[in-house]
Amino acid sequence: xxxxxxxxLLVVLGVSVVILMFGQGSPGSRLIPAEGLxxxxxxxxxxxxxxxxxxxxxxxxxxxxxxxxxxxxxWLEGKLAWRDAALYMLAQFAGSVVGAVPLLAWGPMGQSVAxxxxxxxxxxxxxxxMLGEAGVTFLLILAILTTAAHPRTRRFTPLVMPAVLSVxxxxxxxxxxxxANPARSFGPALVANVPVDPWIYLLGxxxxxxxYVVLVRLEAVRLPRVTVARLFHFHVEV
Numbered sequence: 663x664x665x666x667x668x669x670x671l672l673v674v675l676g677v678s679v680v681i682l683m684f685g686q687g688s689p690g691s692r693l694i695p696a697e698g699l700x701x702x703x704x705x706x707x708x709x710x711x712x713x714x715x716x717x718x719x720x721x722x723x724x725x726x727x728x729x730x731x732x733x734x735x736x737w738l739e740g741k742l743a744w745r746d747a748a749l750y751m752l753a754q755f756a757g758s759v760v761g762a763v764p765l766l767a768w769g770p771m772g773q774s775v776a777x778x779x780x781x782x783x784x785x786x787x788x789x790x791x792m793l794g795e796a797g798v799t800f801l802l803i804l805a806i807l808t809t810a811a812h813p814r815t816r817r818f819t820p821l822v823m824p825a826v827l828s829v830x831x832x833x834x835x836x837x838x839x840x841x842a843n844p845a846r847s848f849g850p851a852l853v854a855n856v857p858v859d860p861w862i863y864l865l866g867x868x869x870x871x872x873x874y875v876v877l878v879r880l881e882a883v884r885l886p887r888v889t890v891a892r893l894f895h896f897h898v899e900v
Contacts, residue, residue: 664724665753666760668715672728673761673849676708677778681765686774698832705831705840709824716820716894725892729843730754731799731867735807736891738875751845758849765853776854780839780847780863788861791838795866796873798830799842803874810893811886819893842867 683690683700694700716726727733730751737747765777772778782791805826810819827842834840841847847863850856858864878885890896 663753664720665727665750666757668718668720668724668726668728669754669757669845670761671715671720672711673758673846674764676711676846677762677765677850678768679704679707679711680778681768681772681775684775685768685771688771701835702828702832705835706824706828708831709827712827713820713823716823721893722895724750725890726894727891728754728757728845729867730845731843731871732803732806732893733891734868735803735871735874736888738872739878739888741888741891754845755848758845759852760849762849762853765850773854776856777850779851779854779856779858780841781856782838782859782862783836786837788859791859791862792866792869794834794837795841795862796869798834798838798840799867799870800873801830801870802826802842803871804877806893807874807878807888808885810896811888816896817894838862838866842870844868 682688683694683704685691690700690703694703712726712728715721715728718726720726727736727750733742733747733750733754736742737744742750762777765772768777782788806819806822809815809822827840830842831840839847841863844864844867847858851858851863877883878887
């Protein structure tokens with residue numbers, strides 16, 4: 663239930679930021695003409711929503727994955743049983759749909775950007791968008807899980823989310839939309855009636871999570887590895 667609530671909050675609040683920044687006639691587009699700056703701020707604000715969920719009582723209960731790719735990485739690292747991982751993912755996708763429904767209240771402004779549904783940029787082929795999703799997901803998971811794995815830095819994990827996402831969204835959003843989260847893409851696309859390309863927004867982030875796990879298992883790299891399936895409240899067991 664906590665993953666359901668957390669993902670619903672991430673979608674309704676985080677995607678509302680997207681609409682307010684990029685919707686037709688939105689305050690963001692009027693006040694901040696530079697698209698690059700709006701992308702940077704959108705990533706930071708979206709990441710801030712995730713950070714607040716992580717430190718909240720909701721995050722305390724489940725560990726605040728709120729992203730199937732993060733759950734996949736924890737499962738592959740052996741920190742989550744497969745049944746729990748499946749339930750987490752089911753809750754995340756369901757929460758995404760419920761969180762996307764209130765986005766309809768944005769009306770024409772939301773409709774102008776497909777209610778925040780992630781889509782490849784103009785003339786971007788599917789393979790390039792999929793690689794983009796794999797790349798941003800890998801970098802996001804690498805940043806937050808490496809921070810969460812080290813005893814000296816783990817308490818700063820929520821702060822990493824907005825910092826990393828601001829840069830990733832700024833750089834990669836023109837390619838695939840910089841979702842890095844299959845659940846974040848699923849709900850808004852369903853509400854907006856926009857086809858979701860599973861190659862891009864499901865397999866791409868999954869490949870990114872797998873690449874992270876492969877990297878941390880290389881002895882030559884020697885990255886710290888997570889000990890619990892959590893992004894905050896590390897003393898609480900899942």
